[in-house]
Amino acid sequence: MNYRSALDIILQEFYKICEIPHPSHHEEQIGAYLFQWAKDHGLAVTKDRLGDIIIEKPAAPGCEASPRVILQAHMDMVCVAAEGVSFDPLRDPIKVINDGKILRADGTSLGADDGIGVALCLYILQDNTLRHGPLRVIFTVNEEDGMASIDMPAEHLDGDYLVNLDWEWLGSLCNSAAGCDFIRFRREAKWEAVSPDDTAIEVTLKGLQGGHSGVGINLGRANALVCVASALSRLAESGIPVKVTAFSGGQAKNAIPAAAQATVLVPTALSQQALQLLKDYEQDFVSAFGEKEPSYLYDVAVQEAHSVQQCLGVEISKSLLGLLVTLPNGVNTMSPFVPSLVESSQNLGLLTVGPAEIALEAMERSCVNYRAEEILRASRLIGELFGFTYEQGDHAPAWGVNPHSKLVPLTCDVYREITGKDMVVEPVHGGLECGAFFEKNPCLDMIAIGPSLTDVHSPDETCDIESVAVTAELITKILGRLV
Ligand SMILES: [Zn+2]
Structure with missing residues (x-):
């Protein structure tokens, strides 16, 4: 798969997500859509009591014994409209404007935080040319207004590596968050x-x-x-x-x-x-x-x-x-x-x-x-x-720095191969869902990465399109290296 056609798939998936209202506390529709999407693609899927959607993709042939990788993004978004724009977050779709370089929404927040993370996962799930071990994708509810994953059942997290796609700058990797x-x-x-x-x-x-x-x-x-x-x-x-x-x-x-x-x-x-x-x-x-x-x-x-x-x-x-x-x-x-x-x-x-x-x-x-x-x-x-x-x-809960992480140096290596640049490793003295996951499974080797977004939670939110393609390449190459 070349990353131009991967990008087309990701954008098409993102546009479909934008048609379904998905503000925090109202993830039923988007959850049902993702559940059916997995079934239509022949993938095992479950919904937990919180409403999280968990999709399993079997390992590529010959990679069955590889460690399990979990990809994770949150389904909800913060819906904000510009002054004078009439917008009902429970009914109205997000109207995406693509100018060839940047995605933005017409008068509202875009919800690339974290819809673009969800779309990246959907691409990985449907591309059967990729080499990877057993793969799990977790789409969580209500990250933005209460961090619902604090109550997530621990069995979802029985993996070796977790890549959280709720980070907002390509070229930066988050490896720790405060509780x-x-x-x-x-x-x-x-x-x-x-x-x-x-x-x-x-x-x-x-x-x-x-x-x-x-x-x-x-x-x-x-x-x-x-x-x-x-x-x-x-x-x-x-x-x-x-x-x-x-x-x-x-x-x-x-x-x-x-x-x-x-x-x-x-x-x-x-x-x-x-x-x-x-x-x-x-x-x-x-x-x-x-x-x-x-x-x-x-x-x-x-x-x-x-x-x-x-x-x-x-x-x-x-x-x-x-x-x-x-x-x-x-x-x-x-x-x-x-x-x-x-x-x-x-x-x-x-x-x-x-x-x-x-x-x-x-x-x-x-x-x-x-x-x-x-x-x-x-x-x-x-x-x-x-x-x-x-x-x-x-x-x-907190997510502490793991000085023995394999995923952090591996991701930095892959990023340098792709872009010729060094990745910035950035812990944050603020909160991320990884804290909730770390509490349930302290052995999970985790990172948070994502394409470049600006002004999230506002009507000025943007998503850099090129950074989406690079993030897709980064994820697929990380998966290939972990086999
Ligand atoms: Zn987010």
Whole structure:
């Protein structure tokens, strides 16, 4: 098969997929289509309880004893329409525009993420000239809005190698993704009356860069919540009792807080000393973060006494500040295998001090489960020491770097043969379905690759056509080498 005719087949398959509505949570139609497609091609096919479609293609003659390779792509897409475009994702087809170089859709997202991965698999399944061992193709449901494969039955994954086709740049290969856990600390807010002998001081830090708690965690940015807590902790360290009356900061558990604000009460006799200590904090902040946070605004001000109605007690205030300054925050470990890859991190993302309770939400990410457990254990113990309850929420598993992978160097070799260029091996401090697969079968040797897409999840999404042909050649040659 030459790769021009392979490309024609892949594009024809992709166009058919685009005619079937397949937004996340609505994969019944596309699943039924792929199920029937396999039957029509004489291939064994099953549908699991989640709706995943699993297709088996027997080994080419003489290759029966070769290791099993699994190809995998997700069936769902993120449907987005441009402003003014009327589009019903449950009924309307995606109208593909092919200008000879680029695929795009007419007014909507294209769904090359991950429809082009599905089409690549359909080509491999129907080309009977290819040399490969036993082959399994898994089409998953709902990757985009919940990572449903976390619940996939483990028996689907009893293979030796897995090629995930949900990566968005040809010339790059992903070999590791982070898992994550959402955690929350809570404590009842017990309020006390304000003493006439106290003075209220407000501390504000804002204008920080903030940003994504995964890919932005190693950029040296300041966490506004932790910084304000650090400034206030200096008062207690100097023997000044502190009572918190208000404290808030952050917008989401997976974003680095760019602003935080706290109001505290201190004994009026010590208020000048307290003000000085808080003002002195700014110099230390600048020496630590000034380069990275040029737009910061730090302010310390005495507040009108009557503006404060109630406060938390000294002990609970001390516990809250203690929690914020001792919990793991920021980069925890760097990968010993991959230079400059963050292996594990945590972000203290959102603090609210409400009338009834104090709540702090955080997100831990790690590509090594051991490190995740380490951070979660420390977080739980610290939370409990400071009198907070600890809750663990949603979890997505990690996919760690496999330093003994055969598939990674083999793929890089094949790519160099085809293009004359070196492939970039890129672990990501974010999530991929491979994490769910790795948890079910840690022996699977996996990579994520794919053609070049831009602006996925938007009406500007494109797919580079030439990169689809090269990806098809890459996959077929990888399969041939694994025989
Ligand atoms: Zn995707």
